[in-house]
Amino acid sequence: MSAARTHLSSTTVFHGALVNPLDLHSYQALPHALLCVDPYGDIAWIEPHVPDALVQDVMARKGLVGDDVQVVQLKKGEFLMPGFIDTHTHAPQVPNMGAGQQYELLDWLENVTFPMESRFSDVDFARHTYKTVVRRVIDSGTTTCCYYGTLHVEATKVLADIIHEYGQRAFVGKCNMDRNSPDNYVEPSAEASVQGTKELLEHIRGLPPLTSPRPAHDTDRSQLVHPILTPRFAISCTSPLLTSLGQIAASDRSLRIQTHISENLSEIAFTKSLFPECSSYADVYDKHGLLRHNTVLAHAVHLEDEEIALLKERGCGISHCPTSNFNLRSGICKVGELLDRGIKVGLGTDVSGGFSPSILAAIQHASIASKVVSFQHQPGHAIAVPHHLFVNHSPLANKQLPIPALLHLATLGGAQVCDLQARVGSFAPGKAFDALLVSVSSAAGNPAVWGVEVDEALGIERGMGMSKEQHLERMLEAFMFCGDDRNISRVYVQGRVIGGKEWAASQP
Known part of the structure; x- marks a missing residue:
């Protein structure tokens, strides 16, 4: 049956690192987020900061108990981001x-x-x-x-x-x-x-x-x-x-x-x-x-x-x-x-x-x-756009685009x-779960990505002095500039896995 015709068999909860674009100038880097996807593939809710020990408590408080709830625990070197x-x-x-x-x-x-x-x-x-x-x-x-x-x-x-x-x-x-x-x-x-x-x-x-419980005219x-x-x-x-x-x-x-x-x-x-x-x-x-x-x-x-x-x-x-x-x-x-x-x-x-x-x-x-x-x-060169026309607080003309802007694009x-901002492009309740499960682990097999396991094996404490949020930001940047399809473990559209390295390995 076509992947586009069916709905999920259960609610799915993801726990782990999550990157979420907000606007041209900022994004969220959440090392311990909890994100719930309903059986129709839409995001039900997001809890931004949930330590490992509190996952079950939060799920119980949300009424998610029983065999019809699937929990996906992300591994070291993995994170979720919008597709x-x-x-x-x-x-x-x-x-x-x-x-x-x-x-x-x-x-x-x-x-x-x-x-x-x-x-x-x-x-x-x-x-x-x-x-x-x-x-x-x-x-x-x-x-x-x-x-x-x-x-x-x-x-x-x-x-x-x-x-x-x-x-x-x-x-x-x-x-x-x-x-x-x-x-x-x-x-x-x-x-x-x-x-x-x-x-x-x-x-x-x-x-x-x-398959959707929502009005068909949309x-x-x-x-x-x-x-x-x-x-x-x-x-x-x-x-x-x-x-x-x-x-x-x-x-x-x-x-x-x-x-x-x-x-x-x-x-x-x-x-x-x-x-x-x-x-x-x-x-x-x-x-x-x-x-x-x-x-x-x-x-x-x-x-x-x-x-x-x-x-x-x-x-x-x-x-x-x-x-x-x-x-x-x-x-x-x-x-x-x-x-x-x-x-x-x-x-x-x-x-x-x-x-x-x-x-x-x-x-x-x-x-x-x-x-x-x-x-x-040259530095100080007058920007061609009059300042009263700026929509953004920080002008980007004639400057290199920073990481948040590149992620936004x-x-x-x-x-x-595409006039789809109400449905996709970021993680928010009510939006479709169109996402990538990214791995910047060396196990992904991309020699351009220096995985954290290599640091550990060599005794390099690269993360010293970095917060978990900063470490996640570094993982995102490594993926954006050194990553390829080997680092994309799963591709989700409307909550369903439709591609990625793990998906390909599971096919007959």
Whole structure:
């Protein structure tokens, strides 16, 4: 049976180290937290400080007794954190990871990307490929993902079905492309593109819902897989197609939208030549009704100041894809400035412009990107954003992003971009338990992570003078900068284990 259709057999209580993002500037590091997940996969309650000796007392006080309660005691070197949220990736491009390093965006699309994507007209090829793709994404720690499919309706239905079967939370879109694409990989008309989109919307909305005691009309609670409108980018869409997609969006305010914006200078110039009546790249989407609170815009490397103001006014979110931006020589998104202006920002892997399906790589490259931006500005350099526009108390423009901000981008920031912040991105009562059980033990087998057991074996008292909270903070940082899928023991979505190293070992 599909993981997305069933509920848990019991209440589960986790005891041990827990990391919980709060905002851009802070997170909780709780060495002895007690967290309860109800049978439907939602967080029932959290007690932040419960010593080992008091676990049973607290559970008894909460009325949790009997065989229907499962207790998971975390080990030394383990901690729980919210699952990663990938706000931008291309499922059919995963087989191309590492190819085309010599190209910039438009040549890369022509020579590397479109030839691969055109193969997904073969539904059997799509099925075999997408099974491997989704498994890799899950095991990399991504609990929610915004997927681009291809322009093929049937193949994209298959992608949605596999995600649903595997139990991941996701948004799945069929690319809309009725011009400026190869002859063998372009839709015949705007009407055909729209009809295919409507067919996919109906298919995804018809997937079996979660078992839940809550109202079925709240689709963010009742469904894991959602449709998302996906005009690939303005270059590939005629104005009539964008107009029709805007009309679909207007009929359903909960329907998410994803596309690209201002990734590459040649792309921007081409876009402006196609839409001379529009004042900017962002204005193209705005004039067609595609900018709003649940629009996910990938890249935003070269935004003009007027565009930033427009995106803030519309409430759009940005998917920062630093791995891809470096790899395709697109440029560097000034994330700190966007955050200071109050724009929502999450992280995207943008495979295969990006060469890794892991948000950990995106975290590492986002950190490097912010440091490069900081190099370009001397100490005391005036920040481009007027101080009266700051949303954050501590400005981030032209500075390296600190650990709390990087954690935020990978989790709660991504949830905000996807308009899912009420459900995921952090641990709180009523939210879904979408989480990672992380191990930075040497037993995980990652030679880049120096486990505490090594210190003990060598007689190194590395933790001297550190509180347990500080030691947990150090574990988180080691995972963020040295970790990989070997350090992800379990991946939970809606309370269910759907991936991770332990899950893989348990499969026949």
